Amino acid sequence: MDHITFLVAVVIVTALAFDFTNGFHDTANAMATSIATGALKPRTAVLVSGVLNIVGAFLSTEVAKTISGGIVDDTLVSPAMIFAGLVGAILWNLLTWLLGLPSSSSHALFGGLIGAVWVGAGSHGVHFDKVVEKVLIPAVASPVVAGVAALIATYCAYRLTARARRGSVTKGFRLGQIASASLVSLAHGTNDAQKTMGIITLTLISAGALGHDAGPPVWVIASAGLAIGLGTYIGGWRIIRTMGKGLTEIQSPQGFAAETASTTVILASAHLGFALSTTQVASGSILGAGLGRRLAEVRWGVAGRMVAAWLITLPAAALVGGVSASAVKHGGDLGTVVVALVGAALAAGIVLLSRRNPVHANNVNDAHEVTIRTEPPAPVGTAA
Amino acid sequence: MSLDWNALGQVTAVSIGVTVAVVVVFALGVLGLARHEGARDEADGASALGTAQAALCFLACAAVVAYGIWLIVPRFH
Numbered sequence: 001m002d003h004i005t006f007l008v009a010v011v012i013v014t015a016l017a018f019d020f021t022n023g024f025h026d027t028a029n030a031m032a033t034s035i036a037t038g039a040l041k042p043r044t045a046v047l048v049s050g051v052l053n054i055v056g057a058f059l060s061t062e063v064a065k066t067i068s069g070g071i072v073d074d075t076l077v078s079p080a081m082i083f084a085g086l087v088g089a090i091l092w093n094l095l096t097w098l099l100g101l102p103s104s105s106s107h108a109l110f111g112g113l114i115g116a117v118w119v120g121a122g123s124h125g126v127h128f129d130k131v132v133e134k135v136l137i138p139a140v141a142s143p144v145v146a147g148v149a150a151l152i153a154t155y156c157a158y159r160l161t162a163r164a165r166r167g168s169v170t171k172g173f174r175l176g177q178i179a180s181a182s183l184v185s186l187a188h189g190t191n192d193a194q195k196t197m198g199i200i201t202l203t204l205i206s207a208g209a210l211g212h213d214a215g216p217p218v219w220v221i222a223s224a225g226l227a228i229g230l231g232t233y234i235g236g237w238r239i240i241r242t243m244g245k246g247l248t249e250i251q252s253p254q255g256f257a258a259e260t261a262s263t264t265v266i267l268a269s270a271h272l273g274f275a276l277s278t279t280q281v282a283s284g285s286i287l288g289a290g291l292g293r294r295l296a297e298v299r300w301g302v303a304g305r306m307v308a309a310w311l312i313t314l315p316a317a318a319l320v321g322g323v324s325a326s327a328v329k330h331g332g333d334l335g336t337v338v339v340a341l342v343g344a345a346l347a348a349g350i351v352l353l354s355r356r357n358p359v360h361a362n363n364v365n366d367a368h369e370v371t372i373r374t375e376p377p378a379p380v381g382t383a384a
Numbered sequence: 385m386s387l388d389w390n391a392l393g394q395v396t397a398v399s400i401g402v403t404v405a406v407v408v409v410f411a412l413g414v415l416g417l418a419r420h421e422g423a424r425d426e427a428d429g430a431s432a433l434g435t436a437q438a439a440l441c442f443l444a445c446a447a448v449v450a451y452g453i454w455l456i457v458p459r460f461h
Contacts, residue, residue, distance in 0.1 A: 056456070059456065059457045059459075060456070060457065060458050060459075137392075141392060141396075145395065145396045145399050145400065146399065148400060149399050149400040149403035149404065150403065152400065152403075152404050153403045153404045153406075153407035153408075154407075156404060156407060156408050156411065157407050157408070157410075157411045160408065160411040160412065160415060161411050161414055161415055161418070164414070164415050164418035164419070165418045165421060165422055167421075168414065168417055168418035168421045168422070169414055169418060171417075172410075172413070172414035172417050172418070173410075173414060176410050176414075176445070179445075179449055183449060183452050183453070183456075186453070186456055187452075187456050190456055190457075253411070256407065256410065257403070257407050260403050260406050260407055260410075261399070261403040263452060264398070264399045264402045264403045264406070265395070265399045265403075267452055267455050267456070268394075268395045268398045268399050268402070269395050269399075270455075271455055
């Protein structure tokens with residue numbers, strides 16, 4: 001493998017690191033409500049989700065032929081820009097995780113790439129009309145659609161089962177939740193692991209290690225699947241807490257309605273070619289399910305912070321991607337090493353900060369707030 | 385920029401329709417289950433009816449899940 005240069009190797013490692021953060025950032029999409037309602041024990045939930053993500057990665061071999069779906073000009077993209085974009089995406093994913101905010105990993109990746117290409121190749125490399133069409137409109141429409149679907153479904157579920165035995169109803173919907181959450185995990189594995197495989201494959205093609213139109217080698221499929229599965233299994237407990245407890249108090253009929261809405265929206269849009277963010281769909285569903293049950297409290301403050309994070313995800317990741325791209329562009333291999341080291345240091349710092357007030361499998365359901373300080377209930381969001 | 389309002393409308397209609405349908409059918413299944421468990425505790429004759437209702441509804445939901453898996457795996461298309 002003499003085609004694998006230093007830069008290509010760095011890109012592959014960074015892509016797998018992004019895949020890992022993608023996994024633990026998005027565990028909550030499938031499993032937060034199941035964990036909150038007790039349908040699955042926390043450890044079991046992340047294990048099921050992780051395994052299904054790996055299975056999903058192997059199920060689909062239809063790798064996206066473009067890195068970005070036309071948002072940036074793929075012919076102008078160099079491995080250095082991909083690396084810079086990935087660094088932006090990883091850092092943004094880690095920061096939002098620290099704050100317990102469910103933000104879109106796909107938007108982070110797009111943002112990072114846009115920033116890197118803008119700096120590396122000029123603004124003509126970014127197709128802004130595609131950004132509106134493929135990112136902004138689905139981002140606005142999909143959570144609303146999922147929310148409305150979950151709202152109506154939740155209302156119907158409570159109306160129908162109002163006079164039935166509480167115990168039987170709760171148990172029944174919990175079982176249903178396991179199935180619907182598993183389906184979300186499977187769909188996530190096929191979609192998101194594909195992105196990393198696409199990135200690694202296209203990098204290898206651009207480096208000449210693979211022929212044009214080559215599919216991903218087995219080691220790429222396996223490592224991307226494992227990275228996302230492992231990330232999912234580690235579990236982004238801070239985000240799970242926000243989605244399962246923070247937005248609203250979830251009961252099992254609501255959890256089932258929310259997960260069914262998420263699954264349907266994801267599959268319907270994928271089938272019709274809409275790219276959307278699993279995270280935003282799942283958050284929309286949960287809010288809808290909260291509104292659909294009378295007396296359920298929806299914490300609009302948390303929802304507002306989450307939407308704010310959605311809005312700044314793309315520009316923030318673009319900024320980091322752009323800065324990294326300029327370092328790599330002007331500094332060559334040395335610049336790459338510096339960016340990698342600074343990125344790793346920032347990532348380690350964020351992980352250390354999270355240790356001050358850790359959220360894990362044993363305490364994920366104990367509170368609804370994710371705080372950074374050790375002093376008890378300090379409001380989150382001050383650092384954002 | 386060409387936005388396909390038709391496709392967006394389709395996604396909206398399909399998503400809301402399927403979600404509500406699945407949850408309603410599942411809720412009916414849960415009702416059957418509750419009736420079965422209630423009848424069992426009171427030694428009532430409605431137990432079998434409840435079981436049948438639950439089985440039918442859950443089977444319908446399982447079919448939707450199978451279709452979902454079919455959609456996820458491109459090799460099946």
